[in-house]
Amino acid sequence: MTIVTRFAPSPTGLLHIGGVRTALFSWLYARRHAGRFILRVEDTDRERSTDEAVQVILDGMQWLGLSHDEGPYYQTRRFDRYAEVLGQLLAQGKAYHCYCSKEELEAMRTLQLARKEKPRYDGRCRERRAPVPGVQPVVRFKNPLAGEVVVEDLVHGPVVFQNAELDDLIIARSDGTPTYNFCVVVDDSDMNITHVIRGDDHLNNTPRQINMLRAIGFTPPAYAHVAMILGPDGAKLSKRHGAVSVLHYREQGYLPEALLNYLVRLGWSHGDQEIFSLDELVQLFDIGDVNKAASAFNPEKLQWVNQQHMMRASLPYLAAILREQLQRLGVQTQDQALLEGIVAGQRERAKTMKEMAESSRYFFGADVEIDEKAARKHLGGEGVAVLERLRSGFAALTDWSAAGVHALLSDLAAQLGVGLGKVAQPLRVALTGTAVSPPIDATAALIGKERVLARLERALQWSAR
RNA sequence: GCUCCCUUCGUCUAGAGGCCUAGGACAUGGCCCUCUCAAGGCCAGUACACGGGUUCGAAUCCCGUAGGGAGCGCCA
Numbered sequence: 001m002t003i004v005t006r007f008a009p010s011p012t013g014l015l016h017i018g019g020v021r022t023a024l025f026s027w028l029y030a031r032r033h034a035g036r037f038i039l040r041v042e043d044t045d046r047e048r049s050t051d052e053a054v055q056v057i058l059d060g061m062q063w064l065g066l067s068h069d070e071g072p073y074y075q076t077r078r079f080d081r082y083a084e085v086l087g088q089l090l091a092q093g094k095a096y097h098c099y100c101s102k103e104e105l106e107a108m109r110t111l112q113l114a115r116k117e118k119p120r121y122d123g124r125c126r127e128r129r130a131p132v133p134g135v136q137p138v139v140r141f142k143n144p145l146a147g148e149v150v151v152e153d154l155v156h157g158p159v160v161f162q163n164a165e166l167d168d169l170i171i172a173r174s175d176g177t178p179t180y181n182f183c184v185v186v187d188d189s190d191m192n193i194t195h196v197i198r199g200d201d202h203l204n205n206t207p208r209q210i211n212m213l214r215a216i217g218f219t220p221p222a223y224a225h226v227a228m229i230l231g232p233d234g235a236k237l238s239k240r241h242g243a244v245s246v247l248h249y250r251e252q253g254y255l256p257e258a259l260l261n262y263l264v265r266l267g268w269s270h271g272d273q274e275i276f277s278l279d280e281l282v283q284l285f286d287i288g289d290v291n292k293a294a295s296a297f298n299p300e301k302l303q304w305v306n307q308q309h310m311m312r313a314s315l316p317y318l319a320a321i322l323r324e325q326l327q328r329l330g331v332q333t334q335d336q337a338l339l340e341g342i343v344a345g346q347r348e349r350a351k352t353m354k355e356m357a358e359s360s361r362y363f364f365g366a367d368v369e370i371d372e373k374a375a376r377k378h379l380g381g382e383g384v385a386v387l388e389r390l391r392s393g394f395a396a397l398t399d400w401s402a403a404g405v406h407a408l409l410s411d412l413a414a415q416l417g418v419g420l421g422k423v424a425q426p427l428r429v430a431l432t433g434t435a436v437s438p439p440i441d442a443t444a445a446l447i448g449k450e451r452v453l454a455r456l457e458r459a460l461q462w463s464a465r
Numbered sequence: 466g467c468u469c470c471c472u473u474c475g476u477c478u479a480g481a482g483g484c485c486u487a488g489g490a491c492a493u494g495g496c497c498c499u500c501u502c503a504a505g506g507c508c509a510g511u512a513c514a515c516g517g518g519u520u521c522g523a524a525u526c527c528c529g530u531a532g533g534g535a536g537c538g539c540c541a
Contacts (some may be wrong), residue, residue, distance in 0.1 A: 010541045045540060103540075109537090118467035119537055138539055156470070165468055165537090173539040180541045202471060204536040227471075228534085233475090236534090260475095265490090269478055272489040291478080294534070298476050301491040311504080349503040359502095374501095410498080424500030436502040 003035025004194045007068075008184070010042040011053035014245040015060045017297065018199070018229045019238060021263045025226060026197045027066045028285040030262070038191055039068035044075045044183055060246040064256045065278065070191070077185050082178040085186050085216060086139060086171065090245075094215045095171060097137035098125035120167035139172035140183070149207035152390045154224035155290050161207040169208055185209050189218035197287060200225035224287045227294040229266060234296050253325055253354025254302070258309040262302045267291040275308045303351040310347045310356075315340040318347065325357035329402075331364045338363065345438030357435075363446060368433035368455060375429055375462055380429055383426035384463045386416070390427055391456045400449050406441040430459035 005026040009019050030037035036291035041057065058072065098121075100108075109119040126142065134406040144163045171182035174295075178186075188196060200390045203225045210220045231237045245337045249259050261276050270276070276284070310318065319339035326333060333339065342360050350356035362368045370379075379387070393408050413423045424440045431452060437443045444452050 002478075012541065042541065048540075098539095105539090113466065116466045119527080120467095159469070167537085170539055175539080179539070179541090181498065184541090197534095201535055202541095205541095207469095225470085230534095234533090254489065267477085269489095272479075274477095274490055293471055295478090296476060298491065304491055307504090319521085346503095348505090413500090420500045422500085428501060434501090440500060444503065 001194065001420075003030055003033040004038065004192055005030045005035065005197055006038040006040050006188070006191065006193050007066075008040040008042050008187075008198070009057055010045065010180075011050060011057060012045055012048040014053055015057045016237070016244060016246060017249075017259075017263060020060065020066075020246050020259070021229060021266060022198055022226055023061065023066055023226070023427075024064075024260055024263055025285075025287060025290065026195075028199060028281055029195060029287050029378060030069075032285055033284045035194070036069040037067070038073070038193070039071035040073045040075070040191070042075050042180065042182060042183065044178065047165040056245050056247060062069045063247065063250055064260060071193075073187070076186065077179065078183070078187070081190065082172075082183055082186055083176070083427075085428045086178065086182070088274045089141070089171075089215060090139065093142070095139050095141050096126060096168075097128070097131065098140045098168075098170070099128065099135045099137045100125060101135070118165070120165075120170075123168055126168070136174040138170045138174050140168040141171045141208075141215070143168050143208065145213055149210050149263060151203070151206045151210065151223055153203070153206075154222055155226060155292055156200075156203070156287050159203065159206075163207075163211075166208055166211070171212075181205055181208055182212065185212040185216065185218075188221060193221045195224065195287070197224045198228065200227050221273070224290070226267060226290055228290060228316060230294050230296045232297055232299060235295065248453070251328075251354070253321075253352030253356070254306050255309045255313065258306040259302070261309065265266070265305075266295045266297075267293075272444065275305065307348070307351050310350070310353070310461070315343055318343040318353070321353045321379065322357055325353050326360070326364070329357055331357075331361065333364060338446060341442070345442050345446070349436075349438065360426070362432040362434075366451065367433070367456065367458065370433040370459070370462060371435070374433070374435040375459075378425045378429045378435065379459055379463045382422070383429075384455065384460070385457055386412070386423055386426045387430060387460050388417075390423070390430075391453065391460070391461065394444075394449065394452055394456065397449070400445065401440070402441040402445040409441065426459075427456075431455050 007023040012083065016153060027037050029035070039061065041054060043054070061068070086095065105121070107120065107452050112119045121140070127389070131137065143166045147163050149161045149163060151161070154157055167182060170179055172178050190442055206223055206225070213220045229237055246259070250256070257278055260281070264276065264281055264285065265274065268285065270284050319336060322339055322343055323333065342363055343356070346356045346360055350359060350423070389412055392410060397404060397408055409420060409423050409427070413420045416422070423434065427444070428437055428440050429435060431444060
């Protein structure tokens with residue numbers, strides 16, 4: 001049997017990391033078993049669904065590389081099909097029209113709550129024969145009255161629900177449009193979904209869906225309900241710390257494979273391994289190994305994971321991302337060698353590609369902005385003499401490479417009888433404007449002789465002012 | 466209120482009765498390396514929610530309690 005999973009987000013809010021994680025689990029499970037992965041947009045709530053949210057889902061999935069084999073399907077384009085199944089259920093007496101008014105229903109609920117009962121529809125229209133004039137009825141599914149439904153959940157194990165706890169839910173509104181639970185059931189059945197992997201907020205819906213699935217003659221799929229992601233404070237994820245569009249992470253300079261790696265480790269592990277390539281995940285992931293408990297989102301660890309991936313990624317790949325990030329800062333460049341050189345020098349001192357771009361501005365443009373504090377510390381006093389010696393030394397340097405620069409610096413330090421730091425720091429401030437950069441020999445090599453000499457000159461001017 | 470779910474370091478997790486005086490990772494502190502900052506290496510502290518059982522033996526099994534979460538919509 002071919003494994004078929006799906007990711008079925010509703011575009012009523014922007015796709016965030018919680019959704020991404022369930023998408024990832026579904027995708028991984030399908031890939032792991034050489035199955036199919038379907039993308040389905042559950043947009044039946046026309047009031048709250050937005051085109052922007054749909055776009056974020058599409059763009060986000062693409063950025064992350066979570067490719068689908070089918071779809072995207074849109075529920076709003078399948079209304080004819082839902083109407084067809086609805087008609088069948090009605091004809092077979094498995095669903096019925098309910099003429100209760102919202103007021104009537106509301107009264108019923110408050111009464112039940114007052115009696116400390118679980119609010120539920122009492123089925124008063126179940127056996128009604130005659131329509132009520134002037135009332136557009138809703139359609140309710142006739143849920144079994146007795147017995148139990150067992151959800152064989154892949155992460156929770158068997159979960160038992162009593163049918164007596166369930167009521168006859170509305171599957172079509174009075175305007176004829178189908179509701180969520182019904183659409184899901186028809187879709188999962190039509191699309192031959194074998195494994196439903198979703199948030200555990202749906203666990204309570206599952207017995208109803210199983211009953212409906214059986215009513216339309218489909219063997220229910222396997223289910224796996226995964227816990228949600230909490231904010232760093234352990235509370236529900238909010239806009240403050242992560243309930244933002246996934247694309248936000250792209251803007252912030254995170255690598256898609258790093259985000260995925262971080263997310264998969266929330267509730268899943270493989271021994272002591274922390275860093276995984278996507279291929280490894282496809283090999284190792286199993287939905288049955290996922291934890292039951294919710295986990296908190298930890299931005300620091302995400303950063304660490306991101307840097308680990310940066311240190312492992314290829315130079316050309318990172319160079320392309322760095323170029324995009326630089327563009328956001330208004331720096332345009334096509335110099336591939338320079339970009340790769342920067343990546344090589346910066347990737348172990350930046351947590352994100354955005355941070356790398358921000359701390360690499362001195363590789364571009366003619367001048368650098370000199371940081372006052374760093375300049376005061378390194379460009380004054382004995383630094384001046386160092387800078388002057390450097391100026392003449394560099395002017396005469398023919399081997400313009402990191403090794404060549406390094407040789408010059410060590411010689412100078414030896415001549416002056418000081419440590420390398422006494423030479424390197426003034427030079428660093430002169431070249432980068434700051435006291436922090438990749439190794440100064442490599443940095444100087446990347447910046448180039450012409451600009452190095454110009455910046456040395458300018459630093460000397462700063463000292464003399 | 467009712468139903469369902471969850472509970473190991475601050476955080477992510479390992480752990481499927483003896484290997485656990487509970488392992489790894491992030492974060493934190495210290496040391497080392499070092500031209501800066503990092504990266505890397507080493508070291509340190511901090512956890513089995515609580516209470517009862519079962520057992521020669523429990524983080525692991527059972528039962529309660531507490532705490533947290535979800536659902537109970539003509540929302541998805």
